[in-house]
Amino acid sequence: MNSSNFTQTTVQTRQAEARQWFEKLADLICNEFEALEKELPATFKELTIAQKFTRIRTTRNAPPGTDLGGGVMAKMIDGRVFEKVGVNVSTVYGPISSRMSQALMERQASRLNEGDQEFWASGISLVAHMGNPRVPAIHFNTRMFTTNSGWWFGGGTDLNPCIERQEDTDQFHAGLKQVCRQHSSELYPQLKRWADEYFFLPHRGRARGVGGIFFDDFNTGDWDNDFAFVRKVGQFFLDFYLSLVKIRQLEQWTHKERELLLMHRGLYAEFNLIYDRGTKFGLETGHNPDAVLMSLPPVAKWR
């Protein structure tokens, strides 16, 4: 979709639609996760209380009297099943600062044009760290971004087991492939490769998990179709993870596996603090640090 037919009215309608979806999806996820938290056996037998999400409002640093938007951070910690899970939704907007412009350029967000002065962004992001080392951690996020001259979507999801199970990896990728194929046949290999490149720690010479998909600057010219894809990624993530947790949480784990998990989380923290674009962007654009860093593990070890 080029700027000529991207009228102010359609922008606002689409922004509203996208925002509603992200917020609805966040509520759905929180409800489903709370249900699992109640139903499934506890990771540690001393954890008897099923936890619930607590929600707090988050804001960006703004001059007094200025509204730059904000969001809601839903967090559940020390649960019977979920050791720490955060679901952030936020809708932020305002002038494009030079810092933000630089951060976007570093992200090679080619959709940013020179005349762009204002941005709007809405999205959902989620990271779940599970107590049972047999249950992989997961990351998922999707967002819509608009500037004066255009729009794009971004997002991704990747699976982070500390002990890889080939069948889980295969099922995750097969599902993502199917979601992508509904959009176009070339999409899955592209987005998988992007994830392989993105979720990689050069200093460790290894990936942080078993991959998934990653996309940014996503605009094929057909907003309805692109937005449908973004919704499908969200739906797939939720369906896949619910069924995975239901199976893997039933498994017995050992102390040695739990130690492996804590070390693997160290790697996860390294990735998020050194490389993750969303983290950098969030910290550099003055968003609430607790919301930006919600992805960090509840406990991690380095030896």
Next chain:
Amino acid sequence: MNSSNFTQTTVQTRQAEARQWFEKLADLICNEFEALEKELPATFKELTIAQKFTRIRTTRNAPPGTDLGGGVMAKMIDGRVFEKVGVNVSTVYGPISSRMSQALMERQASRLNEGDQEFWASGISLVAHMGNPRVPAIHFNTRMFTTNSGWWFGGGTDLNPCIERQEDTDQFHAGLKQVCRQHSSELYPQLKRWADEYFFLPHRGRARGVGGIFFDDFNTGDWDNDFAFVRKVGQFFLDFYLSLVKIRQLEQWTHKERELLLMHRGLYAEFNLIYDRGTKFGLETGHNPDAVLMSLPPVAKWR
């Protein structure tokens, strides 16, 4: 000292002197820390075995047949007193790659000249994370750097209590002030300010600890005098920390204080992974990641 009287012979003599000092100091520190590990009461009563340092050789990634130098990483973990302490010494050299040149420029290492093609660097770096939350963590490092055209020293030390004790902070800074005053009267305020600016987490709006001193590109033109200062910083660090640990390790601590410590270590990991120049430089120049990241805490929490 300008390049004209910085002859090849004096360079080599000075490099050897500096290297010997860093290696000698590392041995001294390891011996003294092992003595404390034996003498002092254990943090957790189940820790009955006094640990010792293990040493492994570290190297930089180098093409086959190329020697780019390396070092020794001495590490002691799960000790009665020292939960994790790493003492790295390394001496590295070789061509200045564009990546390294960029990293040095970002560090505003003004001593780097355009014609410089080779570098040599030797140094010691140390981080101690203590099990007892009443005993502050500490960081210390000093190094000498030479290029084709000149030399400089760098380093610093900062104290990281999770519960600040004013008398410890005061004593640390008073000692550093005295060390600096022997060199010049303006030095302490300069290096303290540099540490205050450096050991700061903009995204948290706070310092990581109670400060100390930080210096880089340190070359007053008098190598002997500058090297004497570097040695004094090392001696002071060791004397101060030994007497501090001897006092604070005797104190009883609570579960709540231990939780505070684990959260404070999260902040420490954030600093090192997001901001620390030495970490960035080490990872970008292909040094052994385990040696570079040895500063990371043994266990950290994020809520």
